[in-house]
Amino acid sequence: MTQTFRKQIVQRITRNFLDILILRLIQTEPMWGYKIIKKTERLFGLKIRHGALYPLLNSMEAKGYLRSQKKTERGRVRKVYKITSKGIELVDAYYDFLKEQLQRLDIKEA
Numbered sequence: 001m002t003q004t005f006r007k008q009i010v011q012r013i014t015r016n017f018l019d020i021l022i023l024r025l026i027q028t029e030p031m032w033g034y035k036i037i038k039k040t041e042r043l044f045g046l047k048i049r050h051g052a053l054y055p056l057l058n059s060m061e062a063k064g065y066l067r068s069q070k071k072t073e074r075g076r077v078r079k080v081y082k083i084t085s086k087g088i089e090l091v092d093a094y095y096d097f098l099k100e101q102l103q104r105l106d107i108k109e110a
Contacts, residue, residue, distance in 0.1 A: 010045065015046075019056060021044075022036060026081050026082065030080050032078040060087070067084055
């Protein structure tokens with residue numbers, strides 16, 4: 001796969017499934033907004049703007065997928081997000097759906 005196609009695929013998936021991506025990142029460890037931005041940039045080459053991230057985090061928290069807690073570290077107050085059991089269920093459902101679709105494609109090719 002050429003690098004151009006890979007970049008296009010990564011961008012398409014991350015734009016359309018940014019909420020799942022963020023939930024999965026937070027599932028690995030609790031994070032605050034700036035850390036989410038830096039980690040998605042480093043791992044996927046995707047730059048998320050603050051103006052896009054924070055409304056999404058607030059929406060996911062309102063839906064019960066995340067919960068936040070303010071923590072002070074080295075004199076800085078940060079809103080740290082943790083995934084909830086409902087958020088884990090959503091991530092698991094996403095993975096299950098992908099597996100089913102890939103298995104269907106394998107069956108059709110046989």
